[in-house]
Amino acid sequence: MTSDVNVLIVGAGPTGLAVACGLLAGGVSVRVLDKAQGPATTSRALGLQPRGTEVLEHLGALGDLAERSVPIERIAIHVGGSSAATLEVGRRTPLVTRPGLLVSQAEVEAALRVRLGQLGGTVEWGREVADITQDSEGVAVTTALPGAVGAPREKLRASWAVGCDGAHSRVRKLAGIGFPGVALIEHFLLADVHADLPIPRNEVAVWLRADRMLGAFPLPGDDLWRLMAPAERLQGATTGEEVVSALLAAWCEHTGLAAPAVRQVAWTSTFRVHRRLADSYRQGRILLAGDAAHIHSPLGGQGMNTGLGDAENLAWKLALVARGRADVALLDTYQDERRPVASEVLGSTSAMTRVVLGDSAPARLIRDGVFVPLLRRSLVQRLIWEQASQLKVGYRRGLLARSTHRRRYAVARRLRAGDRVPDLPCRRDDGTPTRLHAELDGRWVLLGRRTVTGPAADAAASRLGADLVTALEPLDPPPGAILLVRPDGHLAHHVDGADAADAKERLTTWIGRALQGGRK
Structure with missing residues (x-):
């Protein structure tokens, strides 16, 4: 063995x-x-x-x-065959600075x-x-x-x-x-096909009609698309040819257009949603x-x-x-x-x-009369896009965050322990410019002025491993503070670095608690 x-x-x-x-x-x-x-x-x-x-x-x-990916700028939603809303998902916000990618x-x-x-x-x-x-x-x-x-x-x-x-x-x-x-939907149909669809390739298109749906997603490649729909009408349809045929029929029904000519089928699948x-x-x-x-x-x-x-x-x-x-x-x-x-x-x-999917009459009423109209509002679009980006995921309520104090510290936005730290511009010890998130790669990062990170960096390296700790100086340095950033980009701890010896002691104490699973 x-x-x-x-x-x-x-x-x-x-x-x-x-x-x-x-x-x-x-x-x-x-x-x-x-x-x-x-x-x-x-x-x-x-x-x-x-x-x-x-x-x-x-x-x-x-x-x-x-x-090599397809950057998606918007999701076009159609209800009953008519354009109902366009959700802008490629727009930059204070939180989201890169697009979603289809790959x-x-x-x-x-x-x-x-x-x-x-x-x-x-x-x-x-x-x-x-x-x-x-x-x-x-x-x-x-x-x-x-x-x-x-x-x-x-x-x-x-x-x-x-x-x-x-x-x-x-x-x-x-x-x-x-x-x-539980199972949410009995079966979904999916096909990746080479075809010419009358849709911009920076857009995902969704059609809703009663309790049925069709989605079209551009994939990398000049003419490759994914078509997806629930399989409510495909009892016993299992072959790739049957899947593609059913999806093209759904295309005609939802869009009112003729079925596109499919030059090649790259992949088909049926699956249950649980x-x-x-x-x-x-x-x-x-x-x-x-x-x-x-x-x-x-x-x-x-x-x-x-x-x-x-x-x-x-x-x-x-x-x-x-x-x-x-x-x-x-x-x-x-x-x-x-x-x-x-x-x-x-x-x-x-x-x-x-x-x-509007699986009931009340659900369809809410979808068509409330949800879709709300999507036209820019504030709602921003909230949905930021939530979907997963950049709001944080661990403020976790054991590690609770092992430090709750005081907020302002750097690019107001942060607490457990929050994701923005991708700050920084410099290395030799003055080379870099970005915070580019320096993580399995490592912890200490952010602060070099005059205060020295002793703190030595303390962190001794507890976490010298090969796992990097000290960087933000280009707009926080006054007299040291931020310890976890390898996953979330704020672990921050200390007032005005007194180097005190900062080292407090950081060492916190790391010791964290390595015990956040136990005080």
């Missing part, structure tokens, strides 16, 4: 790959297993919200994805695999988990070839295991973690992230982004624990911070699904 790694990660989707990259950047060895025979080539999830893009940047995995999940995974390779990792394909056991020292994972009866099995040993293996997670089931929930949330994100030395922990409606484009947020939050905490720098209690703050985020996303996407 081998035990040459700290963490075994099951699942090589965006969440699993992001966890692996974060752990490797934090100095922790990993193995990534996936039962598939190789990387997926179909698009599946296709939306990167601004926060998802930011997470990839933190991990050093963004690369040229933004240039294939396969492309996101490819970018993460490139980064994984740069960090010295790889994916082991064709490795299905058959069993997991754990003891006080670690986990034992038994693997086998997928679907092969009597195939040789291998036992792997690690300190921790992370299940990122999707909605039907084998890891979750073997850990005995419940996954309660709302489920794991009872726990951790069972001993086994943790869950992404779809293994929560699934919900795809409307709103929150799924892949929520999984990336899980990965980033978990990776820096597990890295500190795996390296022996933090108590295992720090892992309790992972569920404490991320499960409420998933619960909120499940609630909002479920409500959106019910309203958008």
Whole structure:
């Protein structure tokens, strides 16, 4: 039985790959297993919200994805065949400074695999988990070839295991973690097709009619589109040809236009929409992230982004624990911070699904007479766009935030512990200009004047690891204060740096509490 790694990660989707990259950047060895025979080539999830893009940047995995994606500027909503509202989602706001991107999940995974390779990792394909056991020292994972009866099995040993293996997670089931929930829609139809649609390629178009819906999404490529609709009329329709035929019929019904000529079908799928949330994100030395922990409606484009947020939050905490720098209690703050985020996303996407699909006469009345007209208001559009961006996600009520005082500190906006810190322009010790979020990459950042960050930086490096701490000076430096920013870009703590010795002592005290899971 081998035990040459700290963490075994099951699942090589965006969440699993992001966890692996974060752990490797934090100095922790990993193995990534996936039962598939190789990387997926179909698009599946296709939306990167601004926060998802930011997470990839933190991990050093963004690369040229933004240039190869479709930037979405608006969502055009039609009701009963007529234009009803246009939701501007590409507009800059004080919070959101980059657009949402339409890009294939396969492309996101490819970018993460490139980064994984740069960090010295790889994916082991064709490795299905058959069993997991754990003891006080670690986990034992038994693997086998997928679907092969009597195939040789291998036992792997690690300190921790992370299940990122999707909605039907084998890891979750073997850990005995419940996954309660309900089905929201029996089936959805989806097809990625090469065709010429009379829609601008910086726009998502949605048609609503009674309790039916059709959506059209531009994908990277001159003529590639995704069509999606509920499958209420497709009893027994399962083949790709039947799916495309039904979606084209829905196109004619909703738009009043002739069916477009489809030159090529890239992918078709039918799927059920569920709302489920794991009872726990951790069972001993086994943790869950992404779809293994929560699934919900795809409307709103929150799924892949929520999984990336899980990965980033978990990776820096597990890295500190795996390296022996933090108590295992720090892992309790992972569920404490991320499960409420998933619960909120499940609630909002479920409500959106019910309203958008108008599953009852009262729901359709609210949708057509209240919800859609409200979308014409610029303030409502801004609030929806900022909420969907996930840049408002914060952890003020979490254990780590409660371990510090509540006083606010103003830097670019009013912040409290647990809030996301804006992407401030900074300079390194050698004077080189940079940005805060470009410097994270698995590291903690101390923001402040160099005259006060010196002793504080030494203290942070001694507790967190010298290789995990960077000191930067904001170009508009906060007067006499030091901000400690977590590797996921959230404010950990701030101290008055007027007295260097006092700032060092207070920062050291807070880090000590944080490494104990926020216990006072």
